[in-house]
Amino acid sequence: MPAKAPKTSQHLEVERKFDVVESTVSPSFEGIAAVARVEKSPTQSLDATYFDTPAQDLARNKITLRRRTGGHDAGWHLKLPGGAADTRTEIHAPLTDGPDGNDSVPDELRDVVLAIVRDRPLQPVARITTRRESQLLYRADGTPLAEFSNDHVTAWAANDPGNGESAPAEQEWREWELELVEGDGAADTALLDRLSNRLLDAGAAPAGHASKLARVLGATQRPGGAPQAEEPLRRALIEQLGELLVWDRAVRADAPDSIHQMRVTTRKIRGLLRDYQESFGLPEDTWIMDELRELAGILGIARDAEVLAERYERELGSLAPELIRGPVRERLVDGALRRYQTGLRRSLIAMRSQRYFRLLDALDALVAQSPAEVTGEEHAPVTIDAAYKKVRKAAKAAAQVASGSLDDEHARDESLHRIRKRAKRLRYTAAATGASKVSEQAKAIQSLLGDHQDSVVSREHLSHEAEVAHAAGEDTFTYGLLYQQESDLAERCRLQLDDALRKLAKSVRKA
Numbered sequence: 001m002p003a004k005a006p007k008t009s010q011h012l013e014v015e016r017k018f019d020v021v022e023s024t025v026s027p028s029f030e031g032i033a034a035v036a037r038v039e040k041s042p043t044q045s046l047d048a049t050y051f052d053t054p055a056q057d058l059a060r061n062k063i064t065l066r067r068r069t070g071g072h073d074a075g076w077h078l079k080l081p082g083g084a085a086d087t088r089t090e091i092h093a094p095l096t097d098g099p100d101g102n103d104s105v106p107d108e109l110r111d112v113v114l115a116i117v118r119d120r121p122l123q124p125v126a127r128i129t130t131r132r133e134s135q136l137l138y139r140a141d142g143t144p145l146a147e148f149s150n151d152h153v154t155a156w157a158a159n160d161p162g163n164g165e166s167a168p169a170e171q172e173w174r175e176w177e178l179e180l181v182e183g184d185g186a187a188d189t190a191l192l193d194r195l196s197n198r199l200l201d202a203g204a205a206p207a208g209h210a211s212k213l214a215r216v217l218g219a220t221q222r223p224g225g226a227p228q229a230e231e232p233l234r235r236a237l238i239e240q241l242g243e244l245l246v247w248d249r250a251v252r253a254d255a256p257d258s259i260h261q262m263r264v265t266t267r268k269i270r271g272l273l274r275d276y277q278e279s280f281g282l283p284e285d286t287w288i289m290d291e292l293r294e295l296a297g298i299l300g301i302a303r304d305a306e307v308l309a310e311r312y313e314r315e316l317g318s319l320a321p322e323l324i325r326g327p328v329r330e331r332l333v334d335g336a337l338r339r340y341q342t343g344l345r346r347s348l349i350a351m352r353s354q355r356y357f358r359l360l361d362a363l364d365a366l367v368a369q370s371p372a373e374v375t376g377e378e379h380a381p382v383t384i385d386a387a388y389k390k391v392r393k394a395a396k397a398a399a400q401v402a403s404g405s406l407d408d409e410h411a412r413d414e415s416l417h418r419i420r421k422r423a424k425r426l427r428y429t430a431a432a433t434g435a436s437k438v439s440e441q442a443k444a445i446q447s448l449l450g451d452h453q454d455s456v457v458s459r460e461h462l463s464h465e466a467e468v469a470h471a472a473g474e475d476t477f478t479y480g481l482l483y484q485q486e487s488d489l490a491e492r493c494r495l496q497l498d499d500a501l502r503k504l505a506k507s508v509r510k511a
Contacts (some may be wrong), residue, residue, distance in 0.1 A: 010217050013088045013295055015179040018199050022174055024286040026114060026150055027202035030135055032194055036140040040148075046130040050213050051105055053120040061116055061245070064213050065109065066176040071132070078109045079211075080249070083316060086192060099120065111352070115248040118357035128155040132282070136181075137195075149177040155216045171216060176204055200227035233276055236432035238367050240269045251299075251347060259347060260306065263299035267293055270362070271428045275387070280366055291359045297351050302343025308461060309336035315482055325475040332482075333464050338354045384435055388508045391442070394419045395501055413456050416494070420449035423504075433510045441504040448500055454494040455486040462486070 003482045029035045033390045048068035058065055064079045076093040093106045105122045131152040137145045178195055180188055209215040243265045250258035270292035273280055282288065312332040316324060350356055398415035401408070427442035466479035 008093045008106075010089065010091045012082055013179065014086055014092045014192065015088070015177060016086055016192060016196055017177070017209070017211075018176040018204035019207050020174055020204045024203045024297065026135075027148070027198040027204075029135075029148075029195065029198055032192060032198070034145060034194070035137045035140065037138040039136045039138065041050065041134040041136055043255075044132040045072045045132075046132060048128045048130070049124050050124045050126040050128065050216075052125045053117050053122060054123065055120070056217065057120070058113060058118050059125075059213065060215055062163055062210065063113060064211055065105065065113070065122070066213075067105075068104055069095070076106055076109055076111060080112075082397060086189075087451045102280075105435055110247055111252055114252070114352060115289050115356075118360060119354065126155060126157050126213055128152075128153060128212050128216065130212075144181040146178060146191075148199075149179070150194075151177060151367075153212060153255050153287065155212065157216050173206060173215070175212075175303060196493050203325070221407075232365065232433050233272070233279055234369075236272055236428075237280075237363075239268065240265055240272065241367055244269065244363075248351065250437050251351070254344065257306075259344065260303045261300055263296050263303050263454070264297065266296045267424075268428050270296065271425050272432060273366075275425060275429060282493050288362050295350065295356070295359070298343075299347050301345055302340050305336045305339035305343055308458060309340060311454070312336065312482070313483060319478070319481070323478060323481060325477050326469060327474065328469075330412055331469060332462075336464075359464050384426060384430050384433060384438055384508065384511060387422070387429045388435050388438075388504075391419065391422040391501075391504070392444075394422045413453075416449055417453050417456075419497075420453060423449070430511075435507075437507040438504070441500070443506045445497070445500045445504060448493050453491050455490040455493070459483055459486045459490075462480070483493055 045068055046068055050064060050066045052065065062081050064077075066077050067270060068074055068077060072093060078091040078093075080089045082088045082089070091109060091112060096104060096106060102326050105211055110117065110122065133150040135148045137146050137148065149210055153171075153173050153175060156169070157171075178192070180192060244262065244488055246263055247262035251262050270289060272284060273292070274289060277284070277286070277289075292324050293328065312329075316329055316333070328424055395416070398412070398419055401411050401415045423445040425443045427446055430436070430439035430442060452458045462479050462483045466476045466483075470476050471481065
């Protein structure tokens with residue numbers, strides 16, 4: 001990444017688009033209680049160049065990247081799905097300087113979607129000019145409420161030869177946009193509905209395209225089309241790969257819990273491919289499994305540190321001040337946060353590497369075809385019996401360790417950790433085959449024993465930090481107190497395990 005990058009800003013865009021014909025008369029917003037005043041804005045001339053890979057990977061993922069001049073927000077705009085209807089997240093970067101700056105995508109915007117574009121070039125795919133006539137709608141207190149735009153659009157697709165001529169074919173149309181200036185969640189939908197009804201009453205129709213670019217380029221789909229109902233493995237892999245791309249963006253933004261969720265998703269994908277390796281046509285020693293394990297391990301460095309920092313912050317916050325003796329917070333919380341930043345840097349380095357790009361390419365290739373197409377033969381429906389038998393076997397082994405005459409705490413912890421791993425595999429298998437109740441109960445065991453395993457890791461860390469503090473001549477009372485709390489938590493988890501296993505067995509019998 002360059003040392004000096006343009007400053008970016010981000011906001012949530014809540015917007016609806018409408019198709020209109022040339023003769024359609026602009027709507028009136030009179031009589032809407034929320035609208036106290038309507039003010040016409042000066043006409044704007046907007047000129048936007050849209051960028052994508054040669055295969056239009058951004059468009060397939062409902063993402064747009066453009067460089068636009070004119071208007072109050074000239075600059076680079078990256079628009080991402082917002083997670084709800086009518087919403088998108090927009091990241092804005094100013095226009096760059098220099099002889100090549102006008103056509104060079106800013107690195108910080110490219111990095112946001114790097115898991116999608118990888119090392120493929122970003123090049124112009126369309127040019128769209130817009131003559132925009134806008135009206136701002138204001139509340140009674142003078143704050144802006146929404147913007148209505150009447151757009152006259154002219155567009156060209158970069159790869160369109162234009163009826164055999166050298167210039168691309170020109171498209172022209174008129175459309176309306178209705179965008180909330182600021183909002184408050186559920187209230188936005190009701191307000192947007194009221195304003196939209198005025199547009200519909202005036203003769204508009206809901207737009208047949210998600211964006212101007214989508215209209216220029218035409219409908220796009222993910223390679224391979226929509227997953228078929230009879231292909232649960234492929235459907236599950238498509239869903240998990242989509243999750244991976246979402247959490248990849250969140251990690252690059254350093255969003256809370258994102259690195260944990262990306263690691264979870266990576267391990268879900270690995271578990272799915274490992275359990276059904278033959279169905280996906282993967283060789284026994286496939287490099288994909290090694291790369292997924294390596295990626296999860298790198299992400300785990302930051303994840304473990306993040307968990308410990310949050311854990312100790314919470315536990316120390318619950319203690320009376322007189323029970324916190326010495327620089328405990330500095331050692332436990334601040335130290336874990338420093339390790340998190342180190343782990344995050346390592347993760348981002350890995351996520352910008354050719355190895356990561358090739359792994360994503362390989363996963364895309366698996367998504368593009370069904371397991372039956374890979375192997376050339378049909379496979380029997382996936383069942384959860386084998387995965388559950390492994391959970392039951394691990395639970396039986398753990399019970400034998402617990403009842404042994406030798407009190408081996410390490411062996412007991414390891415046996416419980418094996419149950420957790422088997423339950424996790426069962427959960428992913430059940431989710432892939434639609435056995436939601438089994439997946440839910442397996443997740444409960446995974447979460448329960450996840451808390452137990454976190455307490456094991458925490459106790460090991462507390463013991464180490466207490467030794468360091470003691471060598472420095474510090475009071476170690478608080479470390480011992482926290483250690484005992486972790487031991488009590490682990491005991492509660494163990495006491496709840498039998499009941500959780502019974503519920504799992506019941507769900508499997510009904511599946």
